[in-house]
Every structure is written in C-alpha cells, then in structure tokens.
Amino acid sequence: MARADLIVAGKRVVIPDGIAPAAIVIRDGTITAVADYGAAADAARRVDVGDAAVLPGVVDTHVHVNEPGRTEWEGFESATRAAAAGGVTTIVDMPLNSVPVTTTVDALAAKARAAARCAMVDYAFWGGVVPGNLDRLGALADAGIRGFKCFLVPSGIDEFPPVAAADLRPAMALLAELGALLLVHAELPGPIERAARSRPAAADGRRYRDYLASRPPEAESEAIALMLALSRETGCAVHVVHLSAATALGQIGAARRAGLPVTVETCPHYLTFAAEDIPDGATAFKCAPPIRERDNRERLWAGLADGVIDFVASDHSPAPPALKRLDSGDFSRAWGGIASLELSLAATWTAASARGHTLSDLARWLAERPARLARLEHHKGRIAPGCDADLVAPPPPSRDAVRRHAAARRRAADLRAGDVRVRPGNVSVATRRPMGEPIKRA
Numbered sequence: 001m002a003r004a005d006l007i008v009a010g011k012r013v014v015i016p017d018g019i020a021p022a023a024i025v026i027r028d029g030t031i032t033a034v035a036d037y038g039a040a041a042d043a044a045r046r047v048d049v050g051d052a053a054v055l056p057g058v059v060d061t062h063v064h065v066n067e068p069g070r071t072e073w074e075g076f077e078s079a080t081r082a083a084a085a086g087g088v089t090t091i092v093d094m095p096l097n098s099v100p101v102t103t104t105v106d107a108l109a110a111k112a113r114a115a116a117r118c119a120m121v122d123y124a125f126w127g128g129v130v131p132g133n134l135d136r137l138g139a140l141a142d143a144g145i146r147g148f149k150c151f152l153v154p155s156g157i158d159e160f161p162p163v164a165a166a167d168l169r170p171a172m173a174l175l176a177e178l179g180a181l182l183l184v185h186a187e188l189p190g191p192i193e194r195a196a197r198s199r200p201a202a203a204d205g206r207r208y209r210d211y212l213a214s215r216p217p218e219a220e221s222e223a224i225a226l227m228l229a230l231s232r233e234t235g236c237a238v239h240v241v242h243l244s245a246a247t248a249l250g251q252i253g254a255a256r257r258a259g260l261p262v263t264v265e266t267c268p269h270y271l272t273f274a275a276e277d278i279p280d281g282a283t284a285f286k287c288a289p290p291i292r293e294r295d296n297r298e299r300l301w302a303g304l305a306d307g308v309i310d311f312v313a314s315d316h317s318p319a320p321p322a323l324k325r326l327d328s329g330d331f332s333r334a335w336g337g338i339a340s341l342e343l344s345l346a347a348t349w350t351a352a353s354a355r356g357h358t359l360s361d362l363a364r365w366l367a368e369r370p371a372r373l374a375r376l377e378h379h380k381g382r383i384a385p386g387c388d389a390d391l392v393a394p395p396p397p398s399r400d401a402v403r404r405h406a407a408a409r410r411r412a413a414d415l416r417a418g419d420v421r422v423r424p425g426n427v428s429v430a431t432r433r434p435m436g437e438p439i440k441r442a
C-alpha cells in the first residue's frame, strides 16, 4: 500500500459504528483506511489527539452567503473562514440574499466564480424556485445545484418572491421528474395576517412577546400541511428548513410513516434559546420563524431524539448591524436572521450533551444526515474509507463554549484550509484543498 500523508489517531473517534480508538489513514485528502489505534502504518506524519473526540467535519446545508451583490453582509471569504474556525468543512449556500439570486444558470456561475476565488472550505449550492422560473429549473439541476429552495411568505428581499400552490404544483411535478429535492421555508401568510389583525393596539415593536405572537405556530403547521399534500400529489421530495414549531412534529411523523419523502431540519438557536429569556429590544435574536418558548424547545429536542427531525443546520444569515436595528431594538423593522455558522457545533454539542445525547448523535445530526440531504454522502459526513478527510476535534462541551471559542478564534485568526491543527482544546480542521465547482449530473 502506498505511503500515507497523515495519520490522525485518537481514543474517541466517531465512526459510523460507534465511538472507538482508531487511526485515520489519509492520502491526498482522502481517508484510505480506519485502522486500529495502535496499528503501525507507514505515514509521513502522525498526529495523536489522545482523549479529544474526533468527528467528521460539520456539513452545514443552510448558509446564506450573500456574494455577489451583498458581500458586505457576508461573502465567501468571511463565511468560509468562520466555517473553518467552527469545525464546518462543507457549506451548502442558499439561493438568496446575493444579487443576483440563484434562480438562473448565469447567477449560479457568478456564485461559483466568487466562491472559487477565496473559499476555505468545501461548498455547494442550492437553486431557487420563484414565480416564473419553471423553464430554468432543468438547466439549474443539470448545472449541479443540490436541490431547490422556495418561500411561501415574503423572503425579506424583493428579488426572491414567494410562491403559491398554483406555482408549486407544476414546479413540484417537474422537480419530481428531475429527481430533485424542494426545500421550503414553511410559513404561510394566512395565519400571519390573522395574527396582525388581532394585534393589540398597544403592541410594542421592542417587545419580544409581540414579535413572537406575530408569527404563530399555525403559520408553520399549515404550511407543512400544504407541502405534504403537494408532495403526495406530485411525488416531489420535500425538505422543511428551520422548523421552529414543535406542534408540526405529529403530522410530519405521520407523513413519514405513510412513506412520503419528507425530511426536516431545526437550528441551533431554536435548540439553545427560549422566548422567555429574550430581552425586549434584543433584535439579535430575531429570525423567522421565531424562537419559541422553553417547552417548545424541549419538544424539538425530543423530535431530534426520536428521528422525526432529521438534523441540525445553522440558517446562518448575517446582516449589517444597522439593518438588525440594534440601536432602536425594534423587532418589527429589524432584519430577520441569526449569524451562527461558527458557533453551531459548539452550541449544539453543549446543549446536546446536557440532555444526555452522544457524540454519535452529534455526528449524525451535524454531518452524516445533512451530507445525505445534499447528496454528498459518498464523500462527506462520515469518517470512513473513501470519504474526504474532513475532521474536527472540538473542545469538550461547556456552558461557556461560545466565549471560549471566541477567545481561541482570536488566537488562531490565520486559520487556513489545508492546515492540520488537530489538537485538543481547539476547534481545528484537517481538510483538503477546498473544492466545490457545481457538480454536473452524468
């Protein structure tokens, strides 16, 4: 066997079968073998991380990189640097809020050029379904996007308008034919409009409780019911992004038991925060659907534990401080979006371990299942022969994980992809040269 470039050995390596002492043998950026911990293999270099956990690098399938067009919000350079620092080795980019939005092949090419210039981790792209782009979907699928995203309510930017059932029916029939997946922002306008009509005259834009009431759980559950019905009718596979309302779990579980192709993600902020704790005026917490009550959060954890929720993705969506209205604290005018790409692993592991979940659960929720959603499972999301050598050895969970991460980040500001910095006490990655040209279908 040819000489390996690197062996990463550890006492707690998270492999598909469980957690075991192992030596990961790497050549040309690919895992060639997972050997016994003490195995003598010929390698140019051996790194032993001891008791630190070694996981597959995080695959985050919900990242808004806003380049080109809104690079000052977040571009590929800053986003992928944050990803690398947080143990995220692959991102899948959302079709908004760049200009242009990724609803045409030309727009996809512009995104790919921007990413190729500076990305530090691997990347792939989602395309968009908007009113009137039905005849572009086939070309986008052929050009290598991993699936499509749509909104049922205004997205926050005019360039990416929502679709209604009348647009969705032909689009989903076509996507089913193409074998492509549809991701949906599942909130319907009806319940949001009803909530606005019953809004008390004394409602205060700074009060979190009033913002929460403006996006009720029915907006999610009614949207999901519609999408399940359309999936049943057209055969199109549906993925519900950023589920917040635990009330929708029952119908999703029933649909899955009935054989419908439906998957669901939730986000670290829904699993970490609770509405009761969010101060009035704290618009950094604004996102849609909103962060709900503590009891709802625990039901989301139960949904993850029993498999109705498939995995966790960040929904990283930064905006400049002025747009977040951090000064006025007005929820009704602030940009909705939470920037969390870099903290997703630290926050999720900390909250998961407090509830008794294992490193294997974490690897499944943050790497294996998201890789499968984006059809990257042959190369990503597992520590197994044939997969890319994307590894992360995060620091142990703790309540101040986020603060400690920020401090470690300042010390490691020059992190580059391709570096091998697998050492306990620091989030580090061993990844090969970033790649992510849209992958063409055979």
Ligand SMILES: [Zn+2]
Residues within 6 Å of the ligand: 062, 064, 094, 315, 316, 317
């Ligand atoms: Zn999003």
